[in-house]
Amino acid sequence: MFGPPVYYTADESGFKGPMLDALLSNGFYRMQHHVFTTNHTQFDVNSYMMPVIWLRLELAKVQESKSAQKIRKKCAKLQVTIKPAEITDEIRHLYSLYWEFVPFSTSEQCDEYLHDATLPNPFDSWMIEVRDHERLVAVGYFDKGLNSIAGILNFFDPEYQSYSLGKFLILCKMDHARAIGCSFYYTGYISTATEKFDYKLFPDINAIEVFLPLEKHWVPYTNYDKTMLEQYFFNGLV
Numbered sequence: 001m002f003g004p005p006v007y008y009t010a011d012e013s014g015f016k017g018p019m020l021d022a023l024l025s026n027g028f029y030r031m032q033h034h035v036f037t038t039n040h041t042q043f044d045v046n047s048y049m050m051p052v053i054w055l056r057l058e059l060a061k062v063q064e065s066k067s068a069q070k071i072r073k074k075c076a077k078l079q080v081t082i083k084p085a086e087i088t089d090e091i092r093h094l095y096s097l098y099w100e101f102v103p104f105s106t107s108e109q110c111d112e113y114l115h116d117a118t119l120p121n122p123f124d125s126w127m128i129e130v131r132d133h134e135r136l137v138a139v140g141y142f143d144k145g146l147n148s149i150a151g152i153l154n155f156f157d158p159e160y161q162s163y164s165l166g167k168f169l170i171l172c173k174m175d176h177a178r179a180i181g182c183s184f185y186y187t188g189y190i191s192t193a194t195e196k197f198d199y200k201l202f203p204d205i206n207a208i209e210v211f212l213p214l215e216k217h218w219v220p221y222t223n224y225d226k227t228m229l230e231q232y233f234f235n236g237l238v
Contacts, residue, residue: 014122
């Protein structure tokens with residue numbers, strides 16, 4: 001199973017509602033206009049292959065940590081708006097500030113990360129805007145299914161780094177998913193070879209599930225530490 005990623009392209013019905021739920025529950029995730037799944041990733045052309053472990057948050061089990069509560073309190077003065085996804089010049093400018101700030105490789109343009117505007121979007125895509133009065137300070141994109149959402153992209157103004165806006169956007173997406181009756185929030189993946197993505201274990205590690213691709217089912221993350229997941233990867237998937 002240590003092969004190339006698997007991609008699907010949408011037909012005219014797109015990746016929406018129960019279709020998106022089914023794909024997410026089988027370890028697939030959005031990449032621009034497609035969905036894909038993989039068991040490994042490579043961060044640049046010179047790096048080695050790293051194991052990929054797909055995650056989801058079981059919303060009914062979440063008991064927020066004290067750090068989550070502190071973030072909510074600090075961000076309480078900010079204004080949050082949820083609306084259908086779009087990309088504006090204001091958003092592009094914010095993303096450019098973020099892109100110059102982050103210490104890892106990512107798409108240089110917000111449009112490149114999300115989708116080609118000349119093509120129809122096959123997803124039911126939404127966004128969260130966070131403002132400090134008139135100033136746009138953070139944006140998060142996500143896709144809706146019927147019983148789940150998938151977080152796609154979060155970015156923020158580096159001058160507001162102390163507000164932990166990336167994690168605040170996770171909390172906002174979680175709140176919205178609960179409000180519309182969803183059971184799961186798919187947050188992407190972590191890797192056993194780096195801690196770069198471990199922020200996705202927020203806000204409650206006990207509510208996180210990991211996908212086992214051989215068995216094709218989800219299990220509590222707390223049952224599998226990173227050492228065990230790495231053994232699973234190399235003993236079963238390679």
